[in-house]
Amino acid sequence: MSNKRQIQKLRDNAEWAWAAYGYFNLIGKRFEKKILKDIDRESTPIITQTDILDITYNKYIAVELNPHKQDDEIQVGKLKGEFSPNQAKRFFERYDLLLHQPNTSSGFSATLFEDLGEIDKSTGKRKEVPKDSKYILAFRGTEMSSDKIKATLKDFYEDFLLGTNQIPEQYFDLIHFVETKIKPKIYDTSSQSYPKMMIVGHSLGGFLAQMCALSLCDNKNEANINEVYTYNNIKPKPPKELQCYL
Numbered sequence: 001m002s003n004k005r006q007i008q009k010l011r012d013n014a015e016w017a018w019a020a021y022g023y024f025n026l027i028g029k030r031f032e033k034k035i036l037k038d039i040d041r042e043s044t045p046i047i048t049q050t051d052i053l054d055i056t057y058n059k060y061i062a063v064e065l066n067p068h069k070q071d072d073e074i075q076v077g078k079l080k081g082e083f084s085p086n087q088a089k090r091f092f093e094r095y096d097l098l099l100h101q102p103n104t105s106s107g108f109s110a111t112l113f114e115d116l117g118e119i120d121k122s123t124g125k126r127k128e129v130p131k132d133s134k135y136i137l138a139f140r141g142t143e144m145s146s147d148k149i150k151a152t153l154k155d156f157y158e159d160f161l162l163g164t165n166q167i168p169e170q171y172f173d174l175i176h177f178v179e180t181k182i183k184p185k186i187y188d189t190s191s192q193s194y195p196k197m198m199i200v201g202h203s204l205g206g207f208l209a210q211m212c213a214l215s216l217c218d219n220k221n222e223a224n225i226n227e228v229y230t231y232n233n234i235k236p237k238p239p240k241e242l243q244c245y246l
Contacts, residue, residue, distance in 0.1 A: 013229035017202040018082070019091060020111050020138035022052045025102040026077045029062040033073065049097055053081040053088040094118060095136070099185055101177050106169035108208070109140040112182060132196035132226055135186055137212070139174075141203030174208050175215060196226035206233025 001009075029047050036042045039057075051057050057079045066072035083091065099112040113136040117126035186195055201209030213228045 010229070013198070013200045013227075014231060015087075015091065016113060016136050016138045016198075017200045017205065017229070017231055019053060019095075019113070020109070020140040020201070020205060021080070021082075021143070022049075022111070023062075023077055023080060023102070024049060024052055024097060024100040024111060026052060026062040026079065029064055029076055030073075031057075032061050032063050033071075035060070047079070050088045050092050051081070052079060053083040053091060054085050055082050055088075056085055057081060098135075099181055101173075101181070103140075103143075104170075104173045106173050107142060108170035108173035108177070110174070110177060110205075110208075111138050111140075112136070112185065113138065131188075133198065135195060136198045136200065137178075137182065137209075139199075139201035139205035139208045139212070141201065141205040168204070168207075170204065170208055171211055174212055178212065178216070194224055196224055198226050198229070200229045200231075201233065202231045203233055206230030209233075 026047055027049050030045045031039065031041055031047060033045075036045055039060075047057075047062055058081055060079045061075055062077045062079060063073040064076050066074050081088065094116060096114040096116055097111065098114050101108065101110050103109045115129045115134050115136065117129045119125070120127055182197075183194060186197070187193075188195060199209045199213055201207070207230075209228055209230050210233070213225045216224055
């Protein structure tokens with residue numbers, strides 16, 4: 001593999017890990033009425049997947065209309081995208097969002113993307129993507145909440161668990177998400193098999209990415225992971241308690 005190609009792969013995987021921090025559960029919600037004119041969205045108040053990653057709307061409030069009170073809005077979240085507008089647009093021209101798991105009670109979140117293929121500049125057509133390179137599972141890392149002290153303590157607790165080979169709660173949410181959502185979504189009925197996945201993650205998400213690969217790969221399914229890319233994570237050392245899952 002050429003150096004140029006290696007750099008491109010690292011860039012793509014870093015972007016997937018970054019995109020995992022998007023609050024995609026807010027897709028289909030609305031921008032607040034009071035700001036629609038200011039952001040020139042009076043005719044398009046609905047939040048799209050591109051808006052979720054676009055830094056233009058970072059810290060903007062997402063709302064739902066109150067079905068019981070006319071002209072009343074209910075706040076349901078806040079956008080925290082950090083992609084440039086062009087980057088967010090290009091990302092979803094290339095990738096489709098198939099599944100998103102919002103933060104669980106343990107703080108676990110992951111997103112499944114599908115690579116639709118890069119558009120060939122000379123022909124204007126998409127390049128074919130190999131079957132085993134289509135699916136990307138990206139794990140979100142730990143985030144800072146509005147209660148900074150609480151979040152810091154939670155981070156410390158999770159890091160302690162990782163450092164002492166204990167199992168973070170997010171791991172069990174990971175297994176549930178993969179078994180009940182991911183596998184049914186990507187199963188190939190014609191070949192009666194699962195295509196390989198690319199797995200990426202940052203920080204705690206990087207740890208979970210590695211644990212996911214270790215959990216999915218066994219003697220019967222040793223080839224169901226394509227590649228794993230992690231950033232700024234702790235190397236996992238599976239404790240004895242995980243043997244029943246591996």
